[in-house]
Amino acid sequence: MRRKLVAANWKMNGSSAANAQWLAAWRDVSAPCDVVVCAPFVYLPQVGAGLAGSGAELGAQNLSAQAPGAYTGEVAGEMLSDVGCRWVIVGHSERRALYGETNELVAGKAARAIALGLKPIACVGETLTERDAGRTLEVVAAQMAALLAQCPVEQLAFGALAYEPVWAIGTGRTATPAQAQEVHAAIREQLARADAQAAQRTRILYGGSVKPGNARELFAQPDIDGGLIGGASLVAAEFAAICAAAS
Numbered sequence: 001m002r003r004k005l006v007a008a009n010w011k012m013n014g015s016s017a018a019n020a021q022w023l024a025a026w027r028d029v030s031a032p033c034d035v036v037v038c039a040p041f042v043y044l045p046q047v048g049a050g051l052a053g054s055g056a057e058l059g060a061q062n063l064s065a066q067a068p069g070a071y072t073g074e075v076a077g078e079m080l081s082d083v084g085c086r087w088v089i090v091g092h093s094e095r096r097a098l099y100g101e102t103n104e105l106v107a108g109k110a111a112r113a114i115a116l117g118l119k120p121i122a123c124v125g126e127t128l129t130e131r132d133a134g135r136t137l138e139v140v141a142a143q144m145a146a147l148l149a150q151c152p153v154e155q156l157a158f159g160a161l162a163y164e165p166v167w168a169i170g171t172g173r174t175a176t177p178a179q180a181q182e183v184h185a186a187i188r189e190q191l192a193r194a195d196a197q198a199a200q201r202t203r204i205l206y207g208g209s210v211k212p213g214n215a216r217e218l219f220a221q222p223d224i225d226g227g228l229i230g231g232a233s234l235v236a237a238e239f240a241a242i243c244a245a246a247s
Contacts, residue, residue, distance in 0.1 A: 002045035004033035004219060004227040004246035005160055005203050007121055008233030009061060010220035011091060015041055020231075021051030025236035033226060036068035036087045036121075037233075041075055048084040059087030059121070062095060065108040065167065077116040082105060087159070088113050089141075089228070093166045103146035109148055111150040119159035121228060122147055124187070128167035134163075137186050144190050153195035158200040162228040168208030172229060177217050177224075190244050193245045230243065 009074035019039070038049040049059040064074040080088060090113060091106030101109075106122065113120040124143040126136045140163070147156065164181050165175045175183075184204045191199035206218050207228030218224055226246055233239045 002201065002203050004223050005036065005127070006031070006033050006206060006246055007036040007038060007059060007160075007162075007205065007226070007228050008239055009038045009092070009207075009228055009230050011060060011061070011094075011230060012040060014040055016043070016046060017095045019043055019050070022234075022236045023047065026051070026054060026056070026240070029054075029236070029240045029243070031240070031246075033243055033244040035243060036120075038087065038089055040203065044080070044083045044085060057086040058084050059089065060085050061089050061092070061124050063088050063109055063113060063118070065105060070134045075110055076120055077134075080118060081116060085118060087121060088097070089121045089156055089162075093123060093125055093164050093169060097166070099126075103143050104150075106143075107146045107150040110147060110156070111132060114151060114155045114158060120156075121160045121161045121162050122156065123164050123207065123228070125164035125166050125207075128247045131165065131167060137185060138189065138197060140183055141190060146193060148190075148235075153198040153202065156171045156191070157198045160203040160205055160225070162185060162205040163216075164207040164228065169208070172209055174209045174214055174218075175206075176210075177221050180208070180218060181221040183221055184221065188223050206244055210242060212241035212245065215242045219246050 035056035035060040063077045070077040090109040095101045110120040110122045126139040203225035205226045205228045211228040
């Protein structure tokens, strides 16, 4: 049985004061699932210290595919480990769309994370245009193929995958549980063709406007193993309610 995982993606939000309030509220939460909080780089030490003893683990939102060196503005995986990160998001749809991250670059970042002992949450998903054209499974399969070319299933199982229908991120729209399950099942089937046992161990999260009101039905689907939570994770009480749905 795969234990549910719920990850907070704060994106480019937060302040020292707001983070302190969130962390203070989180101290009273007992989550029935694994929890990761992915904060902006500059707040990782503060958030890591605030999560200590809570059972939640610290994550980052990105990393460089390169080793430390002359890459101005980048953050190396070694640096993330140094400040206590255990997890890192790679290939979020915003990174793909706004910063031109290709399938191959995302796979390289996942491989780099794994090589350093960081657990990647590798994201895949289709745009509204691609869904309306009936290309959802084709697009996701190509993104997965790039990941598998650099990261064997056994390595991906070390971290997690996240299916993000791009059209449902920050829009208030959400894939129906059946729509989400269809894609999650296709992802697991693709993994199983390479390694059936590792595929069954791999946690596949849903990320697309998950809220307390829809989390339980989404998480009840057989191949949905938790969520990658954006906007709703900025309010500790809402995030806690989503975690509670994982029970």
